[in-house]
Amino acid sequence: MTRPGHSGGPRRSGAAILLVALLLAPPAAAAEAPARVVSLNLCADQLVLLLARPGQVAALSHLARDSRLSAYANEAKGFPAVAPAAEEVVRLAPDLVIAGRYSLRPTVELLRRFRIAVLEIDLARSFAELRDQLLAVGRALGRGERAREIADGIDASLARIGPQSPAIAPTAILYHPNGFTMGRGTLADEVLARAGFANLAARLGIEGYGRLSLERLIAAHADVLVTEEESREAPSLASEVLAHPALRKGGRTPIRMALPGALWACASPATVEAVTRLAEARARLSRGAPAP
Amino acid sequence: MRALVLALVLAGLVGLLALASLGVGPVPLGPGGVIAGLFDASGSPAAMIVQEIRLPRTLLAILVGASLGLSGAALQGLLLNPLAEPGVVGVSASAAFGAVIAFYFGLASLHPLALPVGGMAGALAAGAALRALAGAEGSALALILAGVAVNALAAALTALALNLAPSPYAALEIVFWMMGSLADRSLVHVGLAAALMAPGWVLIASAARGLDALALGPEAARSLGVGLALLNWRVVAGTALAVGAAVSFTGGIAFVGLVVPHLLRPLVGHRPGRLLMPSALGGAALLLAADLAVRLIPTAAELKIGVLTALIGAPFFLRLILGARRTLP
Numbered sequence: 201m202t203r204p205g206h207s208g209g210p211r212r213s214g215a216a217i218l219l220v221a222l223l224l225a226p227p228a229a230a231a232e233a234p235a236r237v238v239s240l241n242l243c244a245d246q247l248v249l250l251l252a253r254p255g256q257v258a259a260l261s262h263l264a265r266d267s268r269l270s271a272y273a274n275e276a277k278g279f280p281a282v283a284p285a286a287e288e289v290v291r292l293a294p295d296l297v298i299a300g301r302y303s304l305r306p307t308v309e310l311l312r313r314f315r316i317a318v319l320e321i322d323l324a325r326s327f328a329e330l331r332d333q334l335l336a337v338g339r340a341l342g343r344g345e346r347a348r349e350i351a352d353g354i355d356a357s358l359a360r361i362g363p364q365s366p367a368i369a370p371t372a373i374l375y376h377p378n379g380f381t382m383g384r385g386t387l388a389d390e391v392l393a394r395a396g397f398a399n400l401a402a403r404l405g406i407e408g409y410g411r412l413s414l415e416r417l418i419a420a421h422a423d424v425l426v427t428e429e430e431s432r433e434a435p436s437l438a439s440e441v442l443a444h445p446a447l448r449k450g451g452r453t454p455i456r457m458a459l460p461g462a463l464w465a466c467a468s469p470a471t472v473e474a475v476t477r478l479a480e481a482r483a484r485l486s487r488g489a490p491a492p
Numbered sequence: 493m494r495a496l497v498l499a500l501v502l503a504g505l506v507g508l509l510a511l512a513s514l515g516v517g518p519v520p521l522g523p524g525g526v527i528a529g530l531f532d533a534s535g536s537p538a539a540m541i542v543q544e545i546r547l548p549r550t551l552l553a554i555l556v557g558a559s560l561g562l563s564g565a566a567l568q569g570l571l572l573n574p575l576a577e578p579g580v581v582g583v584s585a586s587a588a589f590g591a592v593i594a595f596y597f598g599l600a601s602l603h604p605l606a607l608p609v610g611g612m613a614g615a616l617a618a619g620a621a622l623r624a625l626a627g628a629e630g631s632a633l634a635l636i637l638a639g640v641a642v643n644a645l646a647a648a649l650t651a652l653a654l655n656l657a658p659s660p661y662a663a664l665e666i667v668f669w670m671m672g673s674l675a676d677r678s679l680v681h682v683g684l685a686a687a688l689m690a691p692g693w694v695l696i697a698s699a700a701r702g703l704d705a706l707a708l709g710p711e712a713a714r715s716l717g718v719g720l721a722l723l724n725w726r727v728v729a730g731t732a733l734a735v736g737a738a739v740s741f742t743g744g745i746a747f748v749g750l751v752v753p754h755l756l757r758p759l760v761g762h763r764p765g766r767l768l769m770p771s772a773l774g775g776a777a778l779l780l781a782a783d784l785a786v787r788l789i790p791t792a793a794e795l796k797i798g799v800l801t802a803l804i805g806a807p808f809f810l811r812l813i814l815g816a817r818r819t820l821p
Contacts, residue, residue, distance in 0.1 A: 268660070377661060379676075411793070413518040414676050415545055419537045434659035435595055437668055445678045446544035449535060 233342025234296035234317070240284050240307070241300035242269055243466035244321055247337045248298065249275050250469070251346055258282075258292045268428075271462045271470035286310040296340060324467035326390050327358060333467070350469060357472045361479050364396025370423035370485055372397035372478070373412075376461075377428070377438035381412045387467050395478030397424065418446055424481060425454040428461035457481055495766060498759055502773035506554060509780035513550040514542060516787050549674050551682045553783045554776040556674070556742050559689050559734035561775020562768055564749020566696045569703035569764030570727040571626060573635050574754065575812060578735045579746025579805075581635065582642030583618045587732075587739035588669040589650045590614025594740075596657035604680070608688050612736030618642050619728035632816050671798030672743030674783050681741045692733025693772070699726040700765035707764050745798045747805020748775050754812070 236258040239248045245264035248257060249272045257279050263269055264276035282288050286307045289297060294316060299308050301320040308318050319340050324330040331351045338347020372392050374382045382388035383399070383406030392399045400422045401412065417425075427442050447456075463474040515526050521538055529542030560578060567576040567583075578584045594600050594610030625638035650669055654662045702723035705713040710720060738745075752774040753767055760766040779797070782804075786795040 415517045415519045415541050418540050418545070419519040421537055434657070434662075435598065435601060436659035436661035437595075437665045438659075438661035441676050444544070444676060445680065446540045449540065449544060 234294075234340070236292065236294045237296045237298065237341065238282055238289055238292055238294040239264070239298045240282070240289070240304055241298065241321065243300065243323060243468075244298040244337070245270065245276060246272055246466050246468040246470075247321070247334060248341070250350055251334070251338050251343045252341050253343070254278075256341060258294050259289075268461055269465045271466070271468050273462070286314075290314055290316070298337065298340075325385060325387050327354065327467070327471075330354070330467040330471070354469050354472055357469075358394065358475065361394065361472075361475055364394060364479055364482065369396055369398040370482065371400040371403070371421075372424040372426055373400040373417070373420075373422040374426045375412070375417060375442065377436065377442065379411050379413060379417075379441060380409060381406060383407050383410050387464055387471065391464060391471060391474050392426075392478065394475045396482040397478065414441060414444060414446060422454045423485065424478075425456045426478070427456060427458050429458045455481070455485070495760060495770075498756075498770055499773065502770055502777060505777045506773055506780065509777055509784065510550050510554065513553065513780055513784055514546050516784055517541065517546055544678065545676065548677050548679045548682045549783065550780070551679075552674050552677050552685065552742060553780045555682065555685050555689055556738040556745065557748060557776035557779030558772040559692065559738045559775070560745065560748040560779070561752040561771040561773070562693060562696055562749075563731040563735050564775070565753040565764065565767045565771035566699060566703065566727045567731060567749070568753055569706065569767070570699075570724065571622075571635055572706070573626075573632050575632055575636055575750070575809070575816065577747065577750035578615075578731065579744060579748075580643075580750060580809065581618070581622055581639035582646055583615050583622070583731060583735050584739050584744035584746060585643050585646035585650065585670075586618035587611040587615040587736045588744045589646045589653065590617075590736070591740040592650050592653050592657075592669055596653065596659060596662050604684060608684060608737045608740040611738075611740030612688070612732050614646070615736035615739070616729070616732035618646065619732055623724065623728060667796060668743045669739075670744055671796035671802075672739075672745035673794070673796050673798075674742055675794055677741060685737045685741050688737035689734045692730045692735075692737070695726045695730030695733065697768060699723055699730070700768055702726070702765075703768075704763050704765035707762075743796075743798065745779070745801055747801045747809065748778055750812075751801075751805050751808050752778055754808070 233256070235256060237248060237252055237256050238259045239245045240261055242261060242263040245260045248260065249264070259280045259282035260276055261284065262281045264279075265273050265281060267273035270276060282292060284304050284307060289307070289311060297311055297316055297318045299318055299320055301322050308320070311318055319337070321333055321337065322329070324333050331354070334347045334351045335344070338344045374388050381401040383404075384402040385408055389399045389402055400420055401410070404412065404416070404420055406412065425447070430439055430442065457478070459474055459477060463470050514530070515521070515523060519541055521529060521541065525538050526542055529536070529538040530547070532539035563583075564577045567578065567581070568574055588611070590613045591607055591611035594606045599606040599610065621642055622635070622638050625641070626635040647670065651666055654666050654669070702713070702718045705716045705718045706720070706723065708716075713720060753771045756770045756774050757767055760770060778801075782797050782800045785800055786797050789795055
């Protein structure tokens with residue numbers, strides 16, 4: 201008579217050993233740097249790419265490689281991508297998983313049952329929150345020094361752009377596919393303010409990420425309309441509205457600027473570039489010169 | 493005489509609803525503001541809103557509603573079956589599949605006509621398949637079963653195509669192609685739709701006498717000198733043009749072509765040929781009214797118009813089936 205635990209051949213006992221190892225492994229101690237880090241969240245991917253030693257990264261999310269969303273898509277291509285499913289993650293035997301606070305709840309719960317340490321991060325809605333997040337993830341990765349360097353670098357770049365407070369701030373608004381815009385309390389709100397613009401979406405009373413109809417957008421009349429760079433290879437009805445003639449015709453057409461969506465899909469050092477580009481456009485606008 | 497009165501009443505209704513449609517939107521303009529905006533060439537925000545956002549929406553509701561009403565009446569006449577309708581029998585769903593292929597895989601960006609041509613190819617394939625599957629004798633059961641099959645296949649293929657499409661939004665846009673919407677379409681869409689629907693309407697209108705004869709039975713129609721093959725071709729091609737173009741720009745809007753001919757049939761003495769024009773006007777009025785309703789019902793995201801037409805149309809359809817059960821085998 202064989203004992204149940206030994207009846208399944210080499211593959212099964214391999215899995216059993218892995219399971220036992222996972223169950224016995226203590227939760228990663230804060231002092232020790234984790235050796236195998238998995239990120240399940242686009243914004244966490246950006247932070248891990250910035251902070252981790254290359255050997256530390258076990259896998260990133262699929263979105264990390266998408267240049268429309270990820271500011272470090274090229275760097276991400278050097279690392280494996282993992283599907284956001286507990287089974288896939290457990291197979292990688294990570295000692296730290298970083299996930300978003302609001303997505304993948306069942307997956308995160310399941311990972312905790314396997315005694316895998318999970319660090320949850322929020323969506324950073326300001327440069328101050330980005331700094332906190334960099335430092336927190338840096339600490340978790342044992343890369344606190346590097347995190348402080350990057351955070352200080354961001355602060356220095358923002359200081360170079362300087363506070364922009366023109367007498368009359370021109371208005372700007374972000375308009376995304378499907379008519380979504382960024383109102384008060386969003387990262388984009390701060391980016392626009394630092395570039396010397398008044399965020400029209402916030403003035404219209406939109407809090408956070410909200411929808412604005414094409415009619416209201418035209419009636420409100422922004423000086424600058426900021427859109428995402430379009431991708432021609434991927435047509436969608438959602439982005440068709442940005443090509444609507446009502447946004448092109450007429451005597452008071454706003455200046456349009458297309459910025460890569462990856463600059464602010466997540467807060468990252470790349471977001472500083474959005475501030476730089478918008479501040480340049482604002483300066484040209486104040487001098488009365490045509491924008492790009 | 494009675495036909496003329498009916499046409500005038502329906503045309504007046506379309507006119508009134510069109511005016512109301514120009515007046516409704518998220519930005520309150522008031523009747524004076526709307527009229528001023530309509531004739532203002534200065535490019536002011538009010539002019540942009542009325543001319544470039546509300547006018548295309550209103551015109552498209554008229555064009556698409558007319559196409560659906562007309563096609564419904566023609567299909568019911570051709571298939572000798574009161575349950576035929578582009579949405580119910582799968583013509584709209586197939587048109588949506590054709591349009592989805594053209595739109596999401598880059599053909600539509602190569603040439604503006606590629607999108608409606610895709611829609612029309614889908615509609616034509618469904619029309620031909622239905623004719624073959626349902627047979628010429630107009631068995632309600634065979635037609636509905638064929639429609640269920642065509643609808644299911646087309647919807648599955650559309651969902652598959654959208655899941656495989658490169659766009660991050662594609663999978664979310666399934667609901668547009670299944671339920672339809674007139675929101676934020678432009679005059680470019682209106683122009684293309686009108687240019688392609690018009691020949692479809694002419695083809696269907698040219699079938700009016702043939703449909704009247706066919707109502708007496710295929711044998712009687714043949715003895716009256718009606719070429720059934722030609723009649724069949726006219727209705728199927730006309731429907732493909734009109735519905736294919738409609739679905740390409742507004743998605744599949746169901747049940748308009750079912751409800752409208754039904755309501756109007758008693759008023760034209762049950763002659764399928766005479767039913768065509770009133771059905772087109774009635775379809776335009778119904779779609780305008782439905783589109784007004786989706787803008788007036790306060791929901792966070794605007795309701796898709798097909799949700800509303802299905803809520804009206806599906807119970808209607810059930811009632812028709814209960815009525816038809818007595819005659820079904």
